[in-house]
Amino acid sequence: MRLRRVPIGRIAAIIAIGVGIFAIARESKRPHWRALSPGLEFTTVSGEPYCRRGSSHVAVLRIDPQRVDLRVLHYTRQPEREPLSLLEWRKRSGALAAFNAGQYYTDFSYMGLLVSNGETVSRRIHPGFRAALVAAPTLGGRGARVLDLERDTLDARRPGWREVAQSFMLFDREGALRVRKSDQVANRTVVAEDRRGRIVVAVTEGGYTLWELARLLRDGPLDLSHAMSMDGGYEAELCVQSGGFRYASFGRWEGDREAGTGTSVPLPAVIVVQAP
Numbered sequence: 193m194r195l196r197r198v199p200i201g202r203i204a205a206i207i208a209i210g211v212g213i214f215a216i217a218r219e220s221k222r223p224h225w226r227a228l229s230p231g232l233e234f235t236t237v238s239g240e241p242y243c244r245r246g247s248s249h250v251a252v253l254r255i256d257p258q259r260v261d262l263r264v265l266h267y268t269r270q271p272e273r274e275p276l277s278l279l280e281w282r283k284r285s286g287a288l289a290a291f292n293a294g295q296y297y298t299d300f301s302y303m304g305l306l307v308s309n310g311e312t313v314s315r316r317i318h319p320g321f322r323a324a325l326v327a328a329p330t331l332g333g334r335g336a337r338v339l340d341l342e343r344d345t346l347d348a349r350r351p352g353w354r355e356v357a358q359s360f361m362l363f364d365r366e367g368a369l370r371v372r373k374s375d376q377v378a379n380r381t382v383v384a385e386d387r388r389g390r391i392v393v394a395v396t397e398g399g400y401t402l403w404e405l406a407r408l409l410r411d412g413p414l415d416l417s418h419a420m421s422m423d424g425g426y427e428a429e430l431c432v433q434s435g436g437f438r439y440a441s442f443g444r445w446e447g448d449r450e451a452g453t454g455t456s457v458p459l460p461a462v463i464v465v466q467a468p
Contacts (some may be wrong), residue, residue, distance in 0.1 A: 229288060230259050231256035231260040249397045251394070257334060263463070264327075267460045275459055317346070321359050325339075325383050327353060369410070374401055374403060378399055
């Protein structure tokens with residue numbers, strides 16, 4: 193019986209090409225970070241297939257809390273005692289970046305615990321909000337975390353942090369989604385920790401449901417450990433200015449015909465990112 197020769201070389205070449213294609217595809221999905229200043233990086237990621245309206249891009253800031261400071265600002269601690277637009281907040285503070293804080297009522301009072309520079313602005317912990325962005329330990333040094341209040345403690349009388357902004361969990365360290373499915377579509381702001389303890393801020397340019405955005409960020413290339421959601425809609429904003437780099441997103445997608453524009457939305461509270 194005549195044996196057929198197996199083209200080992202050709203098979204090896206095909207396998208090598210396949211491995212190369214896989215590696216290229218995987219590399220193309222990894223974020224390409226731009227260093228803005230020591231401890232601060234910026235990138236954008238695609239939100240496909242979850243984006244429902246407008247641009248699918250998600251702007252992402254990655255912050256090393258040991259090298260960059262996070263601060264909570266509130267309008268009642270400003271001379272005019274009036275909410276400012278995000279551009280005005282960033283310009284006034286001289287920050288590298290600014291983004292919207294958590295949710296608030298129609299009278300601009302904050303929903304939950306809010307601490308700014310060691311001074312408590314809003315004292316009541318919201319019972320339904322089980323997350324908090326905290327920064328600047330009261331015992332000294334630098335640092336910031338996203339707390340899951342199902343497992344981390346936060347005392348409103350002695351929070352242990354000079355900066356606190358409470359909101360709700362998006363997904364936890366076990367990967368469980370902590371929001372319900374809904375058809376409500378809006379621009380979103382998310383603050384997370386990655387698996388190296390860095391703070392990651394993600395602001396969508398288009399509209400997403402919370403549940404689908406949670407899946408996108410949990411399963412995406414940012415290597416996130418857990419995440420919380422800040423306010424959404426027109427209030428989901430991000431402004432970055434560092435050296436020659438500029439970026440801004442203002443809670444509105446192309447084709448949105450509702451009155452108003454994100455650049456003029458008054459924000460009673462914001463988080464700013466500052467060089468030490």
